[in-house]
Amino acid sequence: MDIKNILVVGSGAMGSQIGLVAALGGCTTTVQDISAESLAAAREQLSGRVDSSVAKGRLPRGDADAALARLSFTTSLEEGAANADLVIEAATEKLDIKRSIFAALDQATPAHAILATNSSTLGSSKVADATGRPGKVCNMHFFNPALVMKCVEVVRHPGTSQDTVDTVMALARSLGKAPVLINKEVPGFVANRLMGAIRDEALRLYADGVAGFEDIDTAAKTALGHPMGPFELMDLVGLDVSYLIRQATHAETGDPADLPHPALAALYEEGRYGRKTGKGWYSYDH
Ligand SMILES: NC(=O)c1ccc[n+]([C@@H]2O[C@H](COP(=O)([O-])OP(=O)(O)OC[C@H]3O[C@@H](n4cnc5c(N)ncnc54)[C@H](O)[C@@H]3O)[C@@H](O)[C@H]2O)c1
Structure with missing residues (x-):
């Protein structure tokens, strides 16, 4: 299917840039x-x-004006949904909100429209059954900042049709992204799981006294070529975010190994959330 008209639901950090x-x-x-x-x-x-x-010469003025002319903003879901070929839902990360959006989209969009969610933690099977078209539902997971990051994870749930997967993968490519197909709904999908594994190992090494956190960050950057060390990244993302994601994962799996690491929990309890509070692993001048 050729995707010409897109509706993005949610205009926050992710939805605006995806638009x-x-x-x-x-x-x-x-x-x-x-x-x-x-x-x-x-x-x-x-x-x-x-x-x-x-101004930086990265985008011709004509292309910029044409893109802005193709982009509109509305508070009416029906207005944007009426001729949508595909919807990317990027609203607040709450299941009841997302389920009511998907139910409304099912009524308001043409029957052929694909309904994708940008959720980082909710697999699309959690919203697919709020619609009468579960085969046309999947995750289309962009990374922050969406204008810059190339990766898009396309995650199918057990009922997602091959046609839906093929269309969303092709769309991501046509938007200049590098789509990654994920065949099973696992918490964190792929990229965030990889990042989580590195973060967990970094926390273990630090807590076992093997190396200081600054040195672990240096190793990640100078030996592995990562742009940022795992502790710097935790400070950037927010230690509260990392902590709450682990709590949510633990609530889902019941596995004690999924609980936040005690070193992370200690900083969280002190209110040291990273850059946003001026102190996390590192201290920042505001
Ligand atoms: N922030 C990230 O780094 C990141 C990265 C990848 C994916 N995501 C996912 O993207 C989604 C959005 O995250 P965000 O960081 O942009 O959130 P955000 O809080 O910046 O924006 C959410 C927006 O949704 C709007 N909203 C709430 N209820 C709505 C409704 N019923 N209809 C329409 N709009 C509604 C809010 O007004 C708000 O503007 C989440 O599902 C999140 O898991 C976030």
């Missing part, structure tokens, strides 16, 4: 949010980004 990625890729794109303020902020931020790409 511009789709418009730059030639799709007529609507970004919808229940919050008019969030839409206004998204519109302003995206036009600022486009202007700075033009």
Whole structure:
């Protein structure tokens, strides 16, 4: 199926940039949010980004203007859904919110439309049964910042059709991304699991007194070529986010190995969340 019209639901950190990625890729794109303020902020931020790409010579002015002309913003789900070939849902990470969005999309979109979720933690099987078209539902998981990061994880649930997978993979390629097909819904999918394994090993090495966290970060950067060490990355993402994800994973699996590492829990309990609070593993001047 040829995807021409895209609806992005949610205009926060992810939805706004996914909207511009789709418009730059030639799709007529609507970004919808229940919050008019969030839409206004998204519109302003995206036009600022486009202007700075033009100023740096990375984007011709004509292409930028054409992309912005293909991009619209609305608070009405029905308006954006009416002619959508594909929807990327990037709303708040709460299952009840996502299920009600998917039920509404099922009513408001044409029968051929694919309904994808950008969720990092909820497999699409959790929303597919809120629709009458589970075969057309999957995860299309972009990474932050979506305008920059190439990886898109396309995750099928047991009922996702091959046609849906093929269409979403092809769309991601046409948007200049490098799609990765994931055949099973596992917590964290692939990239975040890899990152989690490195983070867990880093925490073990540190807690066992094998090396200081600064030295572990140095090894990751200078021996493995990572742009950032695992402790620096935890500070950037937010130690609260890392902690809460582990709690959520543990709630799902019941496996004590999934609980947050005690060294991470200790910082979380002290309110040291990383860059956002000025202190995490490292200290930051605001
Ligand atoms: N932030 C990340 O690094 C990241 C990375 C990959 C994937 N994700 C996923 O992307 C999704 C969005 O995350 P985010 O960081 O952009 O969140 P965010 O909080 O920045 O934005 C969420 C937006 O959804 C809107 N919203 C809430 N309920 C809605 C509804 N019923 N209809 C329409 N809009 C609604 C909110 O007003 C808000 O603007 C989540 O599912 C998350 O798991 C996030």
